[in-house]
Amino acid sequence: xxxxxxxxxxxxxxxxxxxxxxxxxxxxxxxxxxxxxxxxxxxxxxxxxxxxxxxxxxxxxxxxxxxxxxxxxxxxxxxxxxxxxxxxxxxxxxxxxxxxxxxxxxxxxxxxxxxxxxxxxxxxxxxxxxxxxxxxxxxxxxxxxxxxxxxxxxxxxxxxxxxxxxxxxxxxxxxxxxxxxxxxxxxxxxxxxxxxxxxxxxxxxxxxxxxxxxxxxxxxxx
Amino acid sequence: xxxxxxxxxxxxxxxxxxxxxxxxxxxxxxxxxxxxxxxxxxxxxxxxxxxxxxxxxxxxxxxxxxxxxxxxxxxxxxxxxxxxxxxxxxxxxxxxxxxxxxxxxxxxxxxxxxxxxxxxxxxxxxxxxxxxxxxxxxxxxxxxxxxxxxxxxxxxxxxxxxxxxxxxxxxxxxxxxxxxxxxxxxxxxxxxxxxxxxxxxxxxxxxxxxxxxxxxxxxxxxxxxxxxxxxxxxxxxxxxxxxxxxxxxxxxxxxxxxxxxxxxxxxxxxxxxxxxxxxxxxxxxxxxxxxxxxxxxxxxxxxxxxxxxxxxxxxxxxxxxxxxxxxxxxxxxxxxxxxxxxxxxxxxxxxxxxxxxxxxxxxxxxxxxxxxxxxxxxxxxxxxxxxxxxxxxxxxxxxxxxxxxxxxxxxxxxxxxxxxxxxxxxxxxxxxxxxxxxxxxxxxxxxxxxxxxxxxxxxxxxxxxxxxxxxxxxxxxxxxxxxxxxxxxxxxxxxxxxxxxxxxxxxxxxxxxxxxxxxxxxxxxxxxxxxxxxxxxxxxxxxxxxxxxxxxxxxxxxxxxxxxxxxxxxxxxxxxxxxxxxxxxxxxxxxxxxxxxxxxxxxxxxx
Numbered sequence: 001x002x003x004x005x006x007x008x009x010x011x012x013x014x015x016x017x018x019x020x021x022x023x024x025x026x027x028x029x030x031x032x033x034x035x036x037x038x039x040x041x042x043x044x045x046x047x048x049x050x051x052x053x054x055x056x057x058x059x060x061x062x063x064x065x066x067x068x069x070x071x072x073x074x075x076x077x078x079x080x081x082x083x084x085x086x087x088x089x090x091x092x093x094x095x096x097x098x099x100x101x102x103x104x105x106x107x108x109x110x111x112x113x114x115x116x117x118x119x120x121x122x123x124x125x126x127x128x129x130x131x132x133x134x135x136x137x138x139x140x141x142x143x144x145x146x147x148x149x150x151x152x153x154x155x156x157x158x159x160x161x162x163x164x165x166x167x168x169x170x171x172x173x174x175x176x177x178x179x180x181x182x183x184x185x186x187x188x189x190x191x192x193x194x195x196x197x198x199x200x201x202x203x204x205x206x207x208x209x210x211x212x213x214x215x216x217x218x219x220x221x222x
Numbered sequence: 223x224x225x226x227x228x229x230x231x232x233x234x235x236x237x238x239x240x241x242x243x244x245x246x247x248x249x250x251x252x253x254x255x256x257x258x259x260x261x262x263x264x265x266x267x268x269x270x271x272x273x274x275x276x277x278x279x280x281x282x283x284x285x286x287x288x289x290x291x292x293x294x295x296x297x298x299x300x301x302x303x304x305x306x307x308x309x310x311x312x313x314x315x316x317x318x319x320x321x322x323x324x325x326x327x328x329x330x331x332x333x334x335x336x337x338x339x340x341x342x343x344x345x346x347x348x349x350x351x352x353x354x355x356x357x358x359x360x361x362x363x364x365x366x367x368x369x370x371x372x373x374x375x376x377x378x379x380x381x382x383x384x385x386x387x388x389x390x391x392x393x394x395x396x397x398x399x400x401x402x403x404x405x406x407x408x409x410x411x412x413x414x415x416x417x418x419x420x421x422x423x424x425x426x427x428x429x430x431x432x433x434x435x436x437x438x439x440x441x442x443x444x445x446x447x448x449x450x451x452x453x454x455x456x457x458x459x460x461x462x463x464x465x466x467x468x469x470x471x472x473x474x475x476x477x478x479x480x481x482x483x484x485x486x487x488x489x490x491x492x493x494x495x496x497x498x499x500x501x502x503x504x505x506x507x508x509x510x511x512x513x514x515x516x517x518x519x520x521x522x523x524x525x526x527x528x529x530x531x532x533x534x535x536x537x538x539x540x541x542x543x544x545x546x547x548x549x550x551x552x553x554x555x556x557x558x559x560x561x562x563x564x565x566x567x568x569x570x571x572x573x574x575x576x577x578x579x580x581x582x583x584x585x586x587x588x589x590x591x592x593x594x595x596x597x598x599x600x601x602x603x604x605x606x607x608x609x610x611x612x613x614x615x616x617x618x619x620x621x622x623x624x625x626x627x628x629x630x631x632x633x634x635x636x637x638x639x640x641x642x643x644x645x646x647x648x649x650x651x652x653x654x655x656x657x658x659x660x661x662x663x664x665x666x667x668x669x670x671x672x673x674x675x676x677x678x679x680x681x682x683x684x685x686x687x688x689x690x691x692x693x694x695x696x697x698x699x700x701x702x703x704x705x706x707x708x709x710x711x712x713x714x715x716x717x718x719x720x721x722x723x724x725x726x727x728x729x730x731x732x733x734x735x736x737x738x739x740x741x742x743x744x745x746x747x748x749x750x751x752x753x754x755x756x757x758x759x760x761x762x763x764x765x766x767x768x769x770x771x772x773x774x775x776x777x778x779x780x781x782x783x784x785x786x787x788x789x790x791x792x793x794x795x796x797x798x799x800x801x802x803x804x805x806x807x808x809x810x811x812x813x814x815x816x817x818x819x820x821x822x823x824x825x826x827x828x829x
């Protein structure tokens with residue numbers, strides 16, 4: 001279980017151009033092994049979400065390199081390839097808004113499978129992932145807006161797990177939920193990570209949640 | 223230092239498009255569809271046969287044989303040495319003629335400016351009185367809307383008919399004394415003043431609801447101090463639009479000078495375009511561009527002076543678009559569209575071309591709009607003109623939308639051309655294009671398209687930015703969906719409906735611009751039934767048969783009214799997309815507007 005899943009070397013992010021360039025993430029190096037969970041904490045504006053986006057492959061770093069499973073994932077001039085994307089999946093802050101509104105949950109899961117892991121058996125994967133995420137199977141044919149916050153977050157977890165990633169990035173997964181639901185979703189996240197052996201990168205400003213991870217990295221505003 | 227924040231593509235785009243514009247201006251002879259060599263040979267050496275050798279010699283003399291860039295540099299070299307070139311028609315230097323025209327235009331502009339100032343003053347008086355009396359205010363009223371409704375060419379025709387022809391108070395045309403300047407100045411100044419007054423009145427109304435006004439009032443500031451403060455605040459937020467209105471005057475001047483036969487720069491340009499005399503056109507355009515540049519510089523000096531207070535640059539929110547009476551607006555749109563539809567339905571089955579009636583037959587039950595000078599049914603001609611104009615306007619708007627979407631996806635690179643195109647008055651674009659291609663419906667279409675795409679591109683860019691920021695679209699790459707698919711299946715469907723609505727709102731304005739070009743002879747050619755052309759044909763017979771003007775004018779007025787009513791729909795809906803770009807400035811005034819009335823009502827006791 002000591003395989004390195006994620007390794008970043010001095011990645012940073014900037015916004016703007018020329019004299020107006022602002023650094024929104026100070027260079028950071030971190031590594032994460034299979035089965036581990038790492039919490040990224042820090043004040044608002046420190047670049048936590050930007051870091052999560054870079055690791056998810058939604059943006060490229062301004063400097064440095066990200067490696068996933070030993071292979072180059074993204075650099076300032078190259079982003080993750082389609083074949084690689086199956087390895088890293090994420091759970092957003094507001095899952096309901098992050099699903100395509102006109103697609104049912106089942107359709108979202110099927111689309112991801114079709115694009116990222118066409119070799120896997122669709123029905124089996126969907127069944128397995130919703131079981132892992134404790135998502136109610138009767139809600140599969142609902143539209144995202146018909147789900148509650150907690151159900152939405154579970155749907156997002158199922159959507160992420162359906163392609164069997166090696167790394168799960170969760171960006172403030174519980175901050176939009178009420179305390180009871182937040183606790184349930186957080187429990188679910190850790191239980192699932194343990195069951196599947198997926199590495200978990202958790203971006204949060206909740207110190208209690210961070211304390212449940214195996215390690216914590218604090219990033220500061222620049 | 224907000225203002226100096228440019229991105230690389232945007233800066234590059236501005237620089238490159240400015241260079242391209244300068245090169246293009248110089249290369250106009252090379253772009254012309256008529257062979258300049260033949261034209262010059264005819265004008266200068268009438269006795270020479272246009273043999274290939276002679277033509278080649280002229281081409282070489284003009285530097286045209288070495289391609290557009292060399293031809294352009296050749297021309298600029300001449301300009302920098304004070305040589306504006308020689309007319310292709312008369313063979314004489316164009317410098318003196320265009321100089322005289324500029325002087326006439328400047329004089330006319332001063333008069334028009336006075337009129338505009340007067341109109342603006344009248345329009346903002348209610349808003350200023352409202353500040354002094356401390357009453358909530360409605361913004362610009364119906365009068366402002368009415369004054370901006372008529373495009374210059376229509377207002378000029380109207381003044382010519384009523385004041386000169388019917389009342390015989392003032393001479394109808396010429397440039398012989400102060401009495402000949404009054405009507406052109408009114409025709410130019412009233413719409414410009416109406417526009418400025420409307421903008422300023424809205425800005426004043428919005429500024430006077432800001433919190434600092436209340437604080438000043440509570441501190442016991444005198445009325446004059448308050449008014450000056452609010453005026454300065456309002457001027458700051460609309461100073462950029464001031465510049466654009468004045469540059470728009472340059473385009474309006476072409477039509478007005480043509481109608482009143484004022485020998486100014488606009489008429490000079492139009493003459494050059496009709497004769498396809500490119501050097502004269504270049505010289506006229508150069509002077510117009512220089513004027514526009516001076517206006518632009520003055521605007522930025524004024525902006526700098528206005529904003530050089532304690533406020534950091536860029537910290538001021540844009541004025542809030544005011545909600546006008548939506549019921550009245552809807553009725554206005556419905557009635558004007560209904561009127562157009564009535565003309566269309568009753569006239570379409572009739573024949574617009576056959577000479578079946580008595581010449582200039584007056585309106586009757588069988589001929590509701592009468593007959594024109596050739597004895598053709600005017601109702602049929604107006605209706606078929608509506609069909610043609612509207613169809614062309616729809617086509618232009620759709621093209622502009624597609625172009626806007628394409629350019630918006632390219633990003634900042636489209637900004638420079640957009641800024642230039644946005645500041646081009648449609649008539650000037652029409653003049654240039656018709657000089658190059660000859661007057662035609664397609665040329666007029668291209669000219670109007672050129673001034674229509676920037677607004678749609680800007681809107682498309684902000685809509686795309688908004689759509690890209692939506693969580694479900696941001697997260698799509700995670701599911702492995704390719705970029706093209708994200709663009710086609712997710713971004714476009716999110717953007718197109720709003721853009722389509724915006725395009726539809728632009729239709730009346732586009733139709734009017736087409737009519738203006740047709741009126742000046744830069745668009746459709748006879749015997750095509752086209753609104754502007756019909757009006758131009760009718761004006762010649764206005765004394766004997768005023769109805770020949772009334773028929774096309776009624777269609778144009780209905781469209782103008784519809785355009786203005788629809789434009790105010792546009793401004794009230796725009797913030798939805800604008801809010802994305804500047805979230806904080808648009809939020810705060812809304813809050814202060816809402817909380818304003820209570821403290822204001824309690825304040826008289828403290829005075």
